Amino acid sequence: MKQVTIYDIAKEAKVSAATVSRVLNNTAPVKESTRSKIMQIIHKYQFQPNALARSLLKKETGTIGVIMPDITNPFFPEVFSGIDRAASEMGYTFFLCDTLGDTRKESQYLHMLREKQVDGILFLGGRINLSKCDPELAEEVVETASRIPTVLINGNLPGTSLHRVILNEAKGAEMATQFLIDAGHRSIAFIAGNEEMTTTAQKVRAFRRVMKKNGLEAAKDSVLYGDYSMASGESSMEKILARRERPTAVFCVNDLTAVGALKAAMKAGVSVPDEVSVIGFDDIPLASAIYPELTTVSQRMDLLGGTGVQVLHKMILKEKVKMLTVIEPELVVRNSTRNLR
Amino acid sequence: MKQVTIYDIAKEAKVSAATVSRVLNNTAPVKESTRSKIMQIIHKYQFQPNALARSLLKKETGTIGVIMPDITNPFFPEVFSGIDRAASEMGYTFFLCDTLGDTRKESQYLHMLREKQVDGILFLGGRINLSKCDPELAEEVVETASRIPTVLINGNLPGTSLHRVILNEAKGAEMATQFLIDAGHRSIAFIAGNEEMTTTAQKVRAFRRVMKKNGLEAAKDSVLYGDYSMASGESSMEKILARRERPTAVFCVNDLTAVGALKAAMKAGVSVPDEVSVIGFDDIPLASAIYPELTTVSQRMDLLGGTGVQVLHKMILKEKVKMLTVIEPELVVRNSTRNLR
DNA sequence: TTGAAAGCGCTAACAG
DNA sequence: CTGTTAGCGCTTTCAA
Numbered sequence: 012m013k014q015v016t017i018y019d020i021a022k023e024a025k026v027s028a029a030t031v032s033r034v035l036n037n038t039a040p041v042k043e044s045t046r047s048k049i050m051q052i053i054h055k056y057q058f059q060p061n062a063l064a065r066s067l068l069k070k071e072t073g074t075i076g077v078i079m080p081d082i083t084n085p086f087f088p089e090v091f092s093g094i095d096r097a098a099s100e101m102g103y104t105f106f107l108c109d110t111l112g113d114t115r116k117e118s119q120y121l122h123m124l125r126e127k128q129v130d131g132i133l134f135l136g137g138r139i140n141l142s143k144c145d146p147e148l149a150e151e152v153v154e155t156a157s158r159i160p161t162v163l164i165n166g167n168l169p170g171t172s173l174h175r176v177i178l179n180e181a182k183g184a185e186m187a188t189q190f191l192i193d194a195g196h197r198s199i200a201f202i203a204g205n206e207e208m209t210t211t212a213q214k215v216r217a218f219r220r221v222m223k224k225n226g227l228e229a230a231k232d233s234v235l236y237g238d239y240s241m242a243s244g245e246s247s248m249e250k251i252l253a254r255r256e257r258p259t260a261v262f263c264v265n266d267l268t269a270v271g272a273l274k275a276a277m278k279a280g281v282s283v284p285d286e287v288s289v290i291g292f293d294d295i296p297l298a299s300a301i302y303p304e305l306t307t308v309s310q311r312m313d314l315l316g317g318t319g320v321q322v323l324h325k326m327i328l329k330e331k332v333k334m335l336t337v338i339e340p341e342l343v344v345r346n347s348t349r350n351l352r
Numbered sequence: 353m354k355q356v357t358i359y360d361i362a363k364e365a366k367v368s369a370a371t372v373s374r375v376l377n378n379t380a381p382v383k384e385s386t387r388s389k390i391m392q393i394i395h396k397y398q399f400q401p402n403a404l405a406r407s408l409l410k411k412e413t414g415t416i417g418v419i420m421p422d423i424t425n426p427f428f429p430e431v432f433s434g435i436d437r438a439a440s441e442m443g444y445t446f447f448l449c450d451t452l453g454d455t456r457k458e459s460q461y462l463h464m465l466r467e468k469q470v471d472g473i474l475f476l477g478g479r480i481n482l483s484k485c486d487p488e489l490a491e492e493v494v495e496t497a498s499r500i501p502t503v504l505i506n507g508n509l510p511g512t513s514l515h516r517v518i519l520n521e522a523k524g525a526e527m528a529t530q531f532l533i534d535a536g537h538r539s540i541a542f543i544a545g546n547e548e549m550t551t552t553a554q555k556v557r558a559f560r561r562v563m564k565k566n567g568l569e570a571a572k573d574s575v576l577y578g579d580y581s582m583a584s585g586e587s588s589m590e591k592i593l594a595r596r597e598r599p600t601a602v603f604c605v606n607d608l609t610a611v612g613a614l615k616a617a618m619k620a621g622v623s624v625p626d627e628v629s630v631i632g633f634d635d636i637p638l639a640s641a642i643y644p645e646l647t648t649v650s651q652r653m654d655l656l657g658g659t660g661v662q663v664l665h666k667m668i669l670k671e672k673v674k675m676l677t678v679i680e681p682e683l684v685v686r687n688s689t690r691n692l693r
Numbered sequence: 694t695t696g697a698a699a700g701c702g703c704t705a706a707c708a709g
Numbered sequence: 710c711t712g713t714t715a716g717c718g719c720t721t722t723c724a725a
Contacts, residue, residue: 014411016702027712032704042710057495062467063408064702068717070355072404074447074468082429082436083637092424095450099457104464106415107448109436116440123445126403127415154398241641270641277643296424300582300611301642302618357718368696373720383694405718409701 015056024049035060066128075323076106076124078117080136084239084267085295086312087135090164093316094133101324103130110137114148121155131160131323133316139166140208146170160326164319165310167209174326176319176336180210183308183340184217187262187290190306190342192225195351196260196288199229202247202272204239204264211236211264214292218262233258237268244271252279252287259287259351266291266298269305273347284349294343304345314338356397365390376401407469416664417447417465419458421477425580425608426636427653428476431505434657435474442665444471451478455489462496472501472664474657480507481549487511501667505660506651508550515667517660517677521551524649524681525558528603528631531647531683533566536692537601537629540570543588543613545580545605552577552605555633559603580605585612593620593628600628600692607632607639610646614688625690635684645686655679 017035021028026045033039034049041049052058066072077094079087095105106129108120117137124132132155138148149168155161162174191199201218204211215234222229235250237243244263251261252275263269269291276283283289283303291298294309318336325332358376362369367386374380375390382390393399407413418435420428436446447470449461458478465473473496479489490509496502503515532540542559545552556575563570576591578584585604592602593616604610610632617624624630624644632639635650659677666673 014702017704018702028702029704029713030711033711036704038704040710045710059463059467061408061469061702063404063413063469064717065704066717067402067404067408067702067719068704070717082423083426083433085424085426085429088423088426088429091448092450095423104468105448107432107446109433122400126400127445128402128404241637245641270638274641274643296582297611297638300586300608300615302615355718358720359718369719370697370721371695374695377720379720381694386694402718405701406720407701408703408718409720411701 089312093313097317184214241271244268248272248275430653434654438658525555582612585609589613589616
């Protein structure tokens with residue numbers, strides 16, 4: 012079936028293509044009788060203008076590229092949902108680019124998004140969470156950002172200056188640690204993620220700092236590294252429970268890990284929170300859906316995503332925006348932690 | 353910064369745009385010396401061709417639209433992941449269209465995807481899961497599908513004939529029910545989803561059929577309706593536990609609901625599986641990450657998504673494909689169910 | 694092996 | 710209020 016174009020409509024209505032375009036876009040007054048005739052024909056053919064042609068001309072596509080490492084990790088759908096909610100009103104649609112944590116795919120997507128002329132890019136995870144990011148990879152992002160408005164969500168590329176929207180993770184980790192200490196815990200373990208990632212490094216530093224500040228010792232083996240997954244939380248918790256000296260509380264780098272830790276505890280017949288307190292990070296929906304409900308630090312993922320879009324939108328409009336927007340975490344106390352006093 | 357075009361490259365290389373296009377696409381032999389000169393200039397400007405212009409001409413965008421009701425429900429990211437894995441090798445990228453279960457948004461996205469000239473559409477959830485779908489809504493999909501290859505995943509539009517890839521849900525529900533009965537359960541409740549949706553209706557029918565076949569009674573109140581969420585599973589389970597005559601097993605329409613049910617049981621101090629068995633449906637990652645690990649029916653979501661893409665891809669290539677592809681469910685026995693014999 | 698020219702479908706001046 | 714004209718950036722004959 013041949014695609015019907017604005018010319019076909021114009022011919023049948025005995026007007027010029029320009030006039031059809033005018034009624035399509037309401038971009039200039041058109042006599043009511045012509046308008047309705049045109050409308051009728053448009054309807055008859057179920058005509059829809061070709062967005063490619065329009066975008067080619069207008070140099071805007073109404074499309075945003077979202078790069079993320081793993082849509083299967085509940086954190087990202089939540090952020091995406093916030094992005095979507097904020098941006099669909101503005102008329103944007105999204106290329107969802109799942110990199111599976113593969114740096115090469117990140118590069119590919121960066122290129123692809125440029126070719127497809129997206130209006131903006133939202134970058135989450137991957138290289139922007141590496142403590143030591145290869146300068147070439149960083150340069151790639153900078154290069155892209157110099158042509159397409161780009162905002163990094165919850166990440167950074169040291170040595171560059173890109174627009175960012177981040178959650179104050181250090182603060183969140185401080186809050187969690189202090190909360191545990193205030194509840195009387197003196198021996199606390201931290202189930203972390205990947206050591207090379209800032210999402211872990213920042214929290215570990217904050218954790219150690221707060222412990223020290225409270226005159227507590229964070230033994231070397233108090234921090235266990237993993238990969239942010241439920242499986243990793245489970246195995247780390249097993250190790251912890253196997254020790255002769257168990258901590259009374261465990262702080263997890265994210266909720267997924269915490270859920271895994273909870274499972275390990277239950278499996279071992281160790282009661283949470285009676286025998287060990289567990290606190291997570293993120294506040295994904297799952298956190299409040301399990302038993303015991305998880306005490307956690309909210310990343311306010313929808314706000315994170317929504318704010319990212321707002322910043323990006325302003326950049327697209329060439330309005331002024333702060334380079335850095337930081338969102339404050341919130342402690343959400345539920346039932347997986349116990350007050351020892 | 354003005355966008356650099358193929359002409360700028362051509363001019364600087366002192367060749368025609370056609371030649372540049374040839375080296376870009378390897379579409380005709382080019383003298384090695386010219387080729388390398390052009391390449392060098394392309395590199396210098398970090399030139400990337402404008403995909404809009406190319407797509408306008410070639411009438412293909414390498415883009416697939418994926419319409420789904422809720423990216424926040426773990427089922428969908430899993431399917432998407434399967435789609436992505438299968439399709440990114442083929443060079444497709446995705447518009448992710450989250451409808452939030454809003455029929456109007458579905459319509460909007462259908463239109464938008466057409467305007468953006470996607471090569472194909474994958475439709476999940478929403479109107480294609482309604483037992484009684486408004487003919488106009490169905491017609492909209494048919495109309496779209498007549499112009500753009502479209503496949504429905506896990507759904508149907510009665511009275512139309514569209515390409516579909518579905519999981520045999522009735523079979524899955526039969527397997528789950530029979531499994532419970534074989535384990536000696538005689539009183540079984542079913543926590544369902546929305547009564548108007550086929551994902552619920554099919555399972556309810558299968559559940560009743562198998563009960564009857566085994567000479568068991570499925571009392572009217574044995575089926576509780578809800579909305580597929582963890583919260584709905586929790587509240588339904590609370591109702592069930594409040595009865596003087598408790599069933600010994602509960603079959604849940606999906607894993608999310610089952611997780612909610614588990615929570616309610618734990619909260620009430622009712623042991624799963626000792627006092628009540630719980631079986632889910634889907635096998636999302638969460639199912640095996642909680643304690644007790646959930647017995648469930650696998651929807652093989654990655655296969656579902658991957659197969660959907662394969663079918664779609666063939667349609668795009670105008671190859672022959674079966675209208676209907678059905679995937680068989682698998683029972684995954686874990687620890688949330690108990691054998692009574 | 695290369696260039697000229699036409700055109701994908703649309704919009705934006707500029708006239709009238 | 711409406712038509713004409715000229716592209717947007719690219720690919721593809723057709724000739725040379």
